[in-house]
Amino acid sequence: xxxxxxxxxxxxxxxxxxxxxxxxxxxxxxxxxxxxxxxxxxxxxxxxxxxxxxxxxxxxxxxxxxxxxxxxxxxxxxxxxxxxxxxxxxxxxxxxxxxxxxxxxxxxxxxxxxxxxxxxxxxxxxxxxxxxxxxxxxxxxxxxxxxxxxxxxxxxxxxxxxxxxxxxxxxxxxxxxxxxxxxxxxxxxxxxxxxxxxxxxxxxxxxxxxxxxxxxxxxxxxxxxxxxxxxxxxxxxxxxxxxxxxxxxxxxxxxxxxxxxxxxxxxxxxxxxxxxxxxxxxxxxxxxxxxxxxxxxxxxxxxxxxxxxxxxxxxxxxxxxxxxxxxxxxxxxxxxxxxxxxxxxxxxxxxxxxxxxxxxxxxxxxxxxxxxxxxxxxxxxxxxxxxxxxxxxxxxxxxxxxx
Amino acid sequence: xxxxxxxxxxxxxxxxxxxxxxxxxxxxxxxxxxxxxxxxxxxxxxxxxxxxxxxxxxxxxxxxxxxxxxxxxxxxxxxxxxxxxxxxxxxxxxxxxxxxxxxxxxxxxxxxxxxxxxxxxxxxxxxxxxxxxxxxxxxxxxxxxxxxxxxxxxxxxxxxxxxxxxxxxxxxxxxxxxxxxxxxxxxxxxxxxxxxxxxxxxxxxxxxxxxxxxxxxxxxxxxxxxxxxxxxxxxxxxxxxxxxxxxxxxxxxxxxxxxxxxxxxxxxxxxxxxxxx
Numbered sequence: 001x002x003x004x005x006x007x008x009x010x011x012x013x014x015x016x017x018x019x020x021x022x023x024x025x026x027x028x029x030x031x032x033x034x035x036x037x038x039x040x041x042x043x044x045x046x047x048x049x050x051x052x053x054x055x056x057x058x059x060x061x062x063x064x065x066x067x068x069x070x071x072x073x074x075x076x077x078x079x080x081x082x083x084x085x086x087x088x089x090x091x092x093x094x095x096x097x098x099x100x101x102x103x104x105x106x107x108x109x110x111x112x113x114x115x116x117x118x119x120x121x122x123x124x125x126x127x128x129x130x131x132x133x134x135x136x137x138x139x140x141x142x143x144x145x146x147x148x149x150x151x152x153x154x155x156x157x158x159x160x161x162x163x164x165x166x167x168x169x170x171x172x173x174x175x176x177x178x179x180x181x182x183x184x185x186x187x188x189x190x191x192x193x194x195x196x197x198x199x200x201x202x203x204x205x206x207x208x209x210x211x212x213x214x215x216x217x218x219x220x221x222x223x224x225x226x227x228x229x230x231x232x233x234x235x236x237x238x239x240x241x242x243x244x245x246x247x248x249x250x251x252x253x254x255x256x257x258x259x260x261x262x263x264x265x266x267x268x269x270x271x272x273x274x275x276x277x278x279x280x281x282x283x284x285x286x287x288x289x290x291x292x293x294x295x296x297x298x299x300x301x302x303x304x305x306x307x308x309x310x311x312x313x314x315x316x317x318x319x320x321x322x323x324x325x326x327x328x329x330x331x332x333x334x335x336x337x338x339x340x341x342x343x344x345x346x347x348x349x350x351x352x353x354x355x356x357x358x359x360x361x362x363x364x365x366x367x368x369x370x371x372x373x374x375x376x377x378x379x380x381x382x383x384x385x386x387x388x389x390x391x392x393x394x395x396x397x398x399x400x401x402x403x
Numbered sequence: 404x405x406x407x408x409x410x411x412x413x414x415x416x417x418x419x420x421x422x423x424x425x426x427x428x429x430x431x432x433x434x435x436x437x438x439x440x441x442x443x444x445x446x447x448x449x450x451x452x453x454x455x456x457x458x459x460x461x462x463x464x465x466x467x468x469x470x471x472x473x474x475x476x477x478x479x480x481x482x483x484x485x486x487x488x489x490x491x492x493x494x495x496x497x498x499x500x501x502x503x504x505x506x507x508x509x510x511x512x513x514x515x516x517x518x519x520x521x522x523x524x525x526x527x528x529x530x531x532x533x534x535x536x537x538x539x540x541x542x543x544x545x546x547x548x549x550x551x552x553x554x555x556x557x558x559x560x561x562x563x564x565x566x567x568x569x570x571x572x573x574x575x576x577x578x579x580x581x582x583x584x585x586x587x588x589x590x591x592x593x594x595x596x597x598x599x600x601x602x603x604x605x606x607x608x609x610x611x612x613x614x615x616x617x618x619x620x621x622x623x624x625x626x627x628x629x630x631x632x633x634x635x636x637x638x639x640x641x642x643x644x645x646x647x648x649x650x651x652x653x654x655x656x657x658x659x660x661x662x663x664x665x666x667x668x669x670x671x672x673x674x675x676x677x678x679x680x
Contacts, residue, residue, distance in 0.1 A: 018678050019675075025589050027587060027672075077519060077677050100513050100517065104441055116434060117514055
């Protein structure tokens with residue numbers, strides 16, 4: 001079962017399908033039937049993934065996308081329908097911090113209970129008890145029944161047990177949502193410490209803020225399939241784009257269903273479609289060589305007459321720091337604003353951006369009305385370079401001479 | 404389901420259950436201890452309730468049946484209450500093992516859905532915890548019988564055998580039922596109603612000698628009769644083994660069959676546990 005030395009977890013062609021029954025008795029009766037009667041539902045569909053050691057991997061996706069199913073299979077809580085999972089090391093899973101606590105037992109007794117149910121020997125718990133109590137930091141309450149605890153105290157205790165059993169792989173599923181900010185910071189500190197020790201953390205959270213704060217890699221799962229994986233930045237950006245589009249779609253749907261006169265929307269004036277980035281050769285690309293021209297193009301349809309339209313673009317680095325923003329009032333950037341569909345192609349001439357992730361945003365502006373339509377929202381692209389030119393964002397050329 | 408595939412599934416399931424129970428004996432014992440403290444902690448009397456609650460029931464049955472119905476007549480040469488104790492004490496355990504043990508997996512769902520836990524040990528440690536409580540009730544019962552009843556004889560030793568048989572039988576049945584009740588909550592309710600019926604259909608508060616003819620066979624077919632009468636036999640009668648050797652073979656044959664059914668069901672349903680609980 002050992003994975004390759006570089007990977008903590010290797011997932012190959014993992015598929016998980018459930019059977020859904022109208023009544024729970026149907027499932028029990030199915031055990032006696034040769035052909036099952038329930039309807040099949042696929043939660044994970046041919047997922048192949050590598051989780052490298054020493055990384056903090058964020059798993060993002062909407063509710064019901066299959067994130068938790070994936071974690072449950074990796075931890076061994078549930079089995080896959082087909083495919084394999086190889087795990088290298090002891091897993092400590094925090095699928096739910098306070099599960100397994102008995103309200104009648106005291107804090108200390110519950111530490112034993114939780115550890116015993118995780119299969120840890122009593123002697124080992126005795127050794128770690130002091131550290132656990134210190135981490136939980138709930139004072140006198142540790143000798144009181146857990147039913148008297150606040151939910152924050154319960155999660156502290158749960159987290160204290162999970163991080164103090166010396167796992168190689170820590171799986172954290174949406175647990176930081178509970179507890180106060182101080183506790184959240186403490187958890188993040190503990191996980192940072194893990195990362196420093198070269199341990200692997202799988203992290204599921206709906207808080208993209210927390211994810212950006214300390215994850216290094218990302219996996220985006222939707223409807224049981226992997227949409228994106230790799231460096232955190234682009235994965236999160238693509239996911240955010242998706243969420244935004246989703247929100248816009250539901251908003252639009254809501255607007256469509258309203259039959260009274262709704263205020264004019266941007267898309268009733270100008271609609272943008274078919275945005276693409278291309279390299280100098282004209283092929284679609286999101287990776288460019290250093291100094292190579294970057295092209296992008298899109299169609300826009302002017303539906304109602306508008307005055308002068310200018311286009312504008314912004315380049316940001318992965319930390320969202322602005323690298324360059326074109327002047328949106330520059331009359332030189334005026335484009336065709338007559339009614340009808342137009343195509344716009346823009347060439348960014350040999351930008352001296354150094355290797356790394358960048359984001360391209362852009363809008364069409366009608367400056368008189370302060371009205372704009374975005375054509376690209378933080379679209380990620382990558383610059384690669386052969387020769388080392390120093391660090392930073394952009395190359396600053398120079399000449400020199402001893403005079 | 405009577406084909407080669409089913410028998411194979413039953414064996415595989417049985418092996419899964421046996422292996423994971425054998426590998427996790429220490430964990431099972433520790434969990435049983437927690438289960439016991441959990442059940443009785445938080446109350447003033449604590450584990451004392453394991454004795455007091457049944458004692459109240461025994462007193463009530465004694466009053467209703469001995470005083471009310473039988474007019475204080477002795478039975479098998481001893482006072483009714485002394486005759487009642489060795490039958491009803493194992494029943495209290497069997498009743499709990501069927502109802503509490505029968506929903507053990509569902510009741511400990513967090514162990515299934517949130518942790519990597521050897522699932523087939525859950526009904527076993529639950530039954531084991533109940534068995535500890537049973538011992539707490541059994542020991543004073545034996546002392547009462549020894550002082551007020553026929554006293555200790557060499558035949559009392561066979562109690563150990565009947566305790567073992569009871570523990571094995573109830574573990575097997577608990578695995579079987581809790582496997583079914585894990586996927587369907589209805590099973591738990593069904594079992595609770597069923598055990599209430601079984602209490603009256605098993606010779607617990609009435610003597611087996613009062614049934615005759617074919618009805619005897621029906622009562623003997625109930626494996627609970629073997630265990631209850633076994634306890635009574637060991638504690639009251641100067642004789643070896645209740646019923647015939649054939650009856651003992653029947654009991655173990657039935658237990659073996661239930662094991663296979665449990666293995667089959669476990670093999671079929673266990674992969675669903677984490678998804679349905």
